[in-house]
Amino acid sequence: MSRIHRRVKAAVAVTLAAALAVGCSSGSDGPAAGSQDSVDAALKAGGTITYWSWTPSAKDQVAAFEKEFPNVKVNYVNAGTNKEQYTKLQNAIKAGSGAPDVAQIEYYALPQFALTDSLANLDQYGFGAFEKDYAPSTWSSVRVNNGLYGLPQDSGPMALFYNKEVFDAHGIAVPKTWDEYVAAAKKLHTADPGKYLTSDTGDPGFATSMIWQAGGKPFTSDGRNVKVDLADAGTKKWTATWNQLVEGKLLAPIKEWSDDWFRALGDGTIASLVTGAWMPGNFKSSVPGGAGKWAVAPMPTYDGQPVTAENGGSTQSVLKQSGNPALAAAFVRWLNHGNGVKPFIASGGFPATTADLNSPAFLDQADPYFGGQKINQVLNDASKNVAKGWSYLPYQTYANSVFSDTVGKAYLGGTSLDAGLNAWQQAIVDYGNQQGFTVSAG
Amino acid sequence: MATFSVTRPRKSRVLTAVMALYLIYTLVPLVWLVINATKTQPALFTTSGLAFGGPFALFDNIGETFTYDNGIFLRWLGNTLLYVVAGAGGATILATAAGYGLAKYRFPGRRAVFAVVLGAVAVPGTALAVPTFLMFSELGLTNTPLAIIIPSLISPFGLYLIWVYASDAIPDELLEAARIDGAGEIRIFLTVTLRQLAPGIVTVALFTVVSTWNNYFLPLIMLSEPKWYPLTVGLNQWSAQASGAGAQPVYHLVLTGSLLTIVPLVIAFLLMQRYWQSGLSAGSVKQ
Numbered sequence: 001m002s003r004i005h006r007r008v009k010a011a012v013a014v015t016l017a018a019a020l021a022v023g024c025s026s027g028s029d030g031p032a033a034g035s036q037d038s039v040d041a042a043l044k045a046g047g048t049i050t051y052w053s054w055t056p057s058a059k060d061q062v063a064a065f066e067k068e069f070p071n072v073k074v075n076y077v078n079a080g081t082n083k084e085q086y087t088k089l090q091n092a093i094k095a096g097s098g099a100p101d102v103a104q105i106e107y108y109a110l111p112q113f114a115l116t117d118s119l120a121n122l123d124q125y126g127f128g129a130f131e132k133d134y135a136p137s138t139w140s141s142v143r144v145n146n147g148l149y150g151l152p153q154d155s156g157p158m159a160l161f162y163n164k165e166v167f168d169a170h171g172i173a174v175p176k177t178w179d180e181y182v183a184a185a186k187k188l189h190t191a192d193p194g195k196y197l198t199s200d201t202g203d204p205g206f207a208t209s210m211i212w213q214a215g216g217k218p219f220t221s222d223g224r225n226v227k228v229d230l231a232d233a234g235t236k237k238w239t240a241t242w243n244q245l246v247e248g249k250l251l252a253p254i255k256e257w258s259d260d261w262f263r264a265l266g267d268g269t270i271a272s273l274v275t276g277a278w279m280p281g282n283f284k285s286s287v288p289g290g291a292g293k294w295a296v297a298p299m300p301t302y303d304g305q306p307v308t309a310e311n312g313g314s315t316q317s318v319l320k321q322s323g324n325p326a327l328a329a330a331f332v333r334w335l336n337h338g339n340g341v342k343p344f345i346a347s348g349g350f351p352a353t354t355a356d357l358n359s360p361a362f363l364d365q366a367d368p369y370f371g372g373q374k375i376n377q378v379l380n381d382a383s384k385n386v387a388k389g390w391s392y393l394p395y396q397t398y399a400n401s402v403f404s405d406t407v408g409k410a411y412l413g414g415t416s417l418d419a420g421l422n423a424w425q426q427a428i429v430d431y432g433n434q435q436g437f438t439v440s441a442g
Numbered sequence: 443m444a445t446f447s448v449t450r451p452r453k454s455r456v457l458t459a460v461m462a463l464y465l466i467y468t469l470v471p472l473v474w475l476v477i478n479a480t481k482t483q484p485a486l487f488t489t490s491g492l493a494f495g496g497p498f499a500l501f502d503n504i505g506e507t508f509t510y511d512n513g514i515f516l517r518w519l520g521n522t523l524l525y526v527v528a529g530a531g532g533a534t535i536l537a538t539a540a541g542y543g544l545a546k547y548r549f550p551g552r553r554a555v556f557a558v559v560l561g562a563v564a565v566p567g568t569a570l571a572v573p574t575f576l577m578f579s580e581l582g583l584t585n586t587p588l589a590i591i592i593p594s595l596i597s598p599f600g601l602y603l604i605w606v607y608a609s610d611a612i613p614d615e616l617l618e619a620a621r622i623d624g625a626g627e628i629r630i631f632l633t634v635t636l637r638q639l640a641p642g643i644v645t646v647a648l649f650t651v652v653s654t655w656n657n658y659f660l661p662l663i664m665l666s667e668p669k670w671y672p673l674t675v676g677l678n679q680w681s682a683q684a685s686g687a688g689a690q691p692v693y694h695l696v697l698t699g700s701l702l703t704i705v706p707l708v709i710a711f712l713l714m715q716r717y718w719q720s721g722l723s724a725g726s727v728k729q
Contacts, residue, residue, distance in 0.1 A: 052666075054683055056690050079666045081682035088666045095579035098666065259693065262487040285691040286684075288484040 034126040039333060042326035046071025049328050052089070053104035053316070054081045055153075057347035061340045065331065068339065074331065082106060086397055093118045093321070101322035102331055105150065106314040107141035108205065108396045113317065114144040115223045115394040120318040121147040125329045130337055137386035138352040142315050145223050150315030151336035152352035153344065156276025157382035158209060158299045158308045161283070164371070165293040166195065166271040174297045178241040181300045185250040188271060196252035199270050200245070202411035203256055204403035205311060206275075207238075212309035212390045214238040214302065218425075218442075219393045226394065228428050229442025230421040237302060239417045249414050262286045274299055276311035277379040281348035284369050291368075296375040298382065308382045309390070313352070350379065357383060395432060402427045479503060479701040483694040503698035510695055515702075517669060518676035522655060522703075524587060525672055529594025530650035537597050537646050541604025542635055546617060559605075562598035568659045575663045589664040590672070594654050600646035607642035608635070644717035648710065655707055673703045 051062065051074050062076045077100065079085045086109055092098035093116070105113060113119050122128075128148055131139055138152035162174060170191050175181040185197035200206060211218060216234020220227045229235075245251050252270050254261045264270040266289030273279065283290060299308045316335055318328040334340050336352070345351055345362075356362060357380050366372045393399050406427055410420030425441055432439035470492075477494055478486060480503070485496025507515050544555060570593070578589050612635060620630045636643070658674040665671055668679065681696045 056683075077667050078679065078683075079668075080679060084662070084679075084682065087663075091575065091579070091584075091663065092666070095576075095584065097582075098579075098584060259487060259491065266488055282691075285483075286487055286693075289488045 034124040034128075036126045036333075038326045039125045039330045042324065043069060043072070043330040045327075047324050047327050048073040048075060049101035049322070049324060049331060050075040050077060051102045051316075051331065052077050052079045052085060052100040054078050054085065055104060055314075055344075055347075055349070057344045057349060058104070060343040060347065061335060064339060064343055065334055068334075072327065072331070082109075083397060083401075086112075089113070089118075089319075093319075097321065099319045099321040101324060101328035102316050102318055104153075104314055105317050106312065107138075107310065108208070108392045108400070110142065110149055110315065110317070111144050111221075111392050111394045112397055114147060114149040115221075118320055119149045120320055120322065120325045120329065121149065122151070122318065122329055122332070123148045125326070125333075127151060127329070127333065127337075133337065133354060134352050135354055135357065135383045135386075136388070137310050137383065138313060140388070140390075141310065141313065150317040151332055152313070153315050153336050154278060154313050154349045155352045155383055156278050156310055156312035156350065157379060157386055158213065158274055158276055158311050159378055159382045160272060160274050160297045160299050161279055161294055162272035162297060163265075163268055163270075163290065163293050164295045166268045175300045176298075177304055178300050178302055182241060182244045182250075185245055186248065189250050195268060196250065196270055198245075198272050198274065199252035199254050199256065199261065199264070200242075200411070201251070201253065201255050202404055202408040204400035204407075207403070207407065208392070209276075209309045209311040210238045210242065210274075211235045212387055213299065213307060215307075215387060217389060217391070219391055219396075221391070221394055221437075223394065224437060226432050226437050226439045227442055228393070228425050228432075228439060230425040230428075231418065232442060235421065236418075239421065241302075243416050243418070246411060246417055247414055251411075263289075266290045268293075276313070277350040277382060278312060280367065280369065280375060284348075292371050295370055295373055296378045298378060298385075306381070306385045307387050308385045310386055393428065393432075394437070395435065398431055399424070399428050402431075475697060475701055475704075479694075479698045481694060483691055486693055486697075499694070500698070503694050504702065507695050507698045507702065510692065514668060514676065515673075515695075515699060518671050518673045519702075521587070521670060522672040522674075525590050525594060525657070525661075526651055526654045528587075528591045530647065530654040532591070532595045533597040533600060533650040533654075534643060534647045536595055537600035537604050537650075538636075538639060538643050539631070541601045541642075542608045542612075542631065542639065544601075545605045545608035546612065546614070559598050559602055562596075563602055567593075567653070567657075571660045571663050574660070578664065584664050585666050585670065587670060590657070590661050590670075593660060594650075594657065597646070597650050597653075600650055603646055603649075604639065604642050607645075608639060611642065612638045641717045644714050648714050651710055652707060673699070677703065 046069070049072070051058070053076070058076060058078075062074045066072065066074055079088050079100075085104070089099060089103055093113075099118075130151065134152050135155055135157075137157070138155045142148060142150045142152055160174070166172075166188070167174065170188055172184045172187060173180075175184050181197070188195055188197050208218075211230075211234055214234040214237040216232050216238065218228060218230045218232055218235055252264060254264050254270065261270070265273070265283075265287045280296075283294060287294075298306055301307050316332045318325050318332060322328045335344075341351060341353055341356060345356060351357060351362075363376050363380060364374060365376055367375050403424060406423035407417060407420035409415075409423075410417045429439045429441050474491060477492065480494060480498050480500040481489065481496050482499045482502075485499075489495025544552065574593050575584065578584050578592075583589050583592075616634060616638075617630060620634050625633070656674060657672065658678070661670075661672050661675045662678075665675065668676065671679070677696055677699050680692050680699065684691050684693050684696065
């Protein structure tokens with residue numbers, strides 16, 4: 001009976017990809033001060049490592065790395081995109097074998113793996129010294145409970161992407177505040193009921209980023225103890241704004257990332273998007289009809305003072321299961337603090353390294369898709385204005401997976417988001433407690 | 443006064459209209475798929491979904507589907523065929539042998555087997571995927587083709603179907619006659635039974651082929667390396683990498699790949715349809 005019970009419990013945990021064996025999350029990684037000597041030695045000795053990633057630049061990066069270090073073989077595997085890969089990673093960790101040496105992990109999912117002691121703390125190799133080389137918001141994303149679990153690869157500071165043609169045709173000025181944004185949404189939809197200022201069918205990544213920008217800090221944790229408060233001042237600030245769009249049915253009822261959505265972005269049905277700095281590449285590849293029409297402006301704020309949040313972004317981490325963690329760490333260092341950054345930028349990625357962000361070549365690049373606008377200047381400003389002090393849940397992937405069951409109902413019915421967030425909070429608290437955390441609601 | 447009979451059934455306009463609507467509802471996704479597989483990636487996002495538009499690119503798309511990412515699609519196709527031949531083929535053989543045995547031999551525990559099989563029919567394969575993963579993980583078989591083939595060998599529904607079919611289709615007298623003629627049990631199975639069971643076997647083969655071909659969740663959980671993916675998981679990977687940060691928009695390949703993926707199934711249906719129809723109606727009329 002207890003055996004079956006254990007099986008069932010384990011099964012549930014694996015499916016949800018958030019099985020958190022909290023009992024083993026002790027900070028046994030030794031002193032924070034380390035040196036990079038062992039990493040250099042491992043690189044010289046060579047060997048074979050496995051790397052899981054789905055980024056388009058990964059292949060080029062691996063090829064460039066192997067060319068530079070011929071005695072190292074990197075076995076590149078695309079094990080799936082984000083959630084899918086996390087599930088596999090979690091399964092391999094649970095099973096005790098089969099995990100790669102290095103894996104791509106998004107910032108929102110990093111705490112989940114870091115706090116379950118599945119990742120190597122890179123402080124032991126002295127990577128903490130690189131702090132000054134990265135945008136502060138991304139550095140804080142790879143630091144979890146004083147451990148360093150990766151080097152930032154890309155960042156997604158948010159900005160306002162808008163269809164200039166539609167804005168001009170309806171005499172809408174680029175909104176600087178959220179009040180102006182809501183007013184613009186009403187104006188546009190009233191003037192042309194077939195058009196919407198933006199779309200949002202309930203995306204947890206977007207919601208958390210918006211709460212982040214509003215100054216909310218709904219998730220706090222020290223690993224074992226978690227506090228969830230999805231009704232704090234910042235969250236309320238966001239819902240007070242966004243409720244007007246949800247309840248007023250001013251959001252395009254078009255699912256994000258669907259072919260309908262791309263078409264709507266191209267033909268003017270959706271006239272703006274507030275999203276991460278990585279979006280331009282998607283515009284160019286998937287919204288060919290929007291070329292020359294779209295432009296970039298700073299994200300609207302509540303009081304007119306510039307402030308943004310991160311949306312997306314990821315890092316590479318060394319797995320505890322790795323048979324050669326020093327070599328794996330050397331690869332991570334090369335990817336994000338060496339020659340690996342170039343192929344990443346070349347593939348259209350938005351870097352996290354300040355030297356690249358501030359280089360004149362990057363800033364002065366006029367983008368033909370955006371009518372020749374130097375969009376990186378706007379996006380670089382955004383990366384400097386990311387609100388501080390945000391953290392994700394230690395089981396954010398699970399929380400995000402139940403977002404549509406809870407908050408999604410508010411989107412579907414056009415009712416207040418606050419009730420939906422309350423239901424989400426309940427689900428988060430219940431699940432965390434079942435998984436062995438001590439979760440309290442704020 | 444009745445103006446209808448079995449050979450001249452009464453016509454119902456309402457029923458016809460409802461069925462016509464249902465037919466359209468069923469066919470629209472297929473039509474959408476066929477239409478959109480002929481479009482280039484940019485045309486996909488600029489033209490209406492239910493009309494042809496842009497340059498006709500079906501053959502370019504097919505070519506690109508087979509060559510994209512070093513021809514991984516072909517590898518996935520090969521994997522799927524392997525899983526279908528070994529998994530569905532094995533399942534059909536096992537179901538046939540077991541179903542026949544249960545129908546025609548008397549042994550203790552037969553009723554218990556019946557209960558277990560009926561119960562197993564009710565459990566969806568998806569629900570078993572995670573426990574199976576944990577078991578295979580302990581055996582060190584995850585991320586190998588065996589992890590897909592072995593679970594596919596079990597088809598309780600197929601077993602049940604053969605069981606029921608064999609009870610009706612093979613008269614006990616026939617077996618007795620064979621035994622009197624001196625044939626052993628294995629020879630009877632191979633020369634007498636199999637021929638009698640052919641329509642049932644084809645039906646079971648069709649079911650297991652379709653379910654193995656479409657199997658998604660089990661390989662998704664079991665496999666981590668794309669080189670072992672079947673088409674379902676592979677296409678989903680293409681679809682997933684087509685959106686999000688730094689995406690490679692290959693939606694046109696996802697659509698063309700999906701179209702190519704259903705072609706073998708359509709062929710299998712057309713080829714086996716004849717057997718299948720006679721198999722389903724077997725025993726429904728007493729002659």
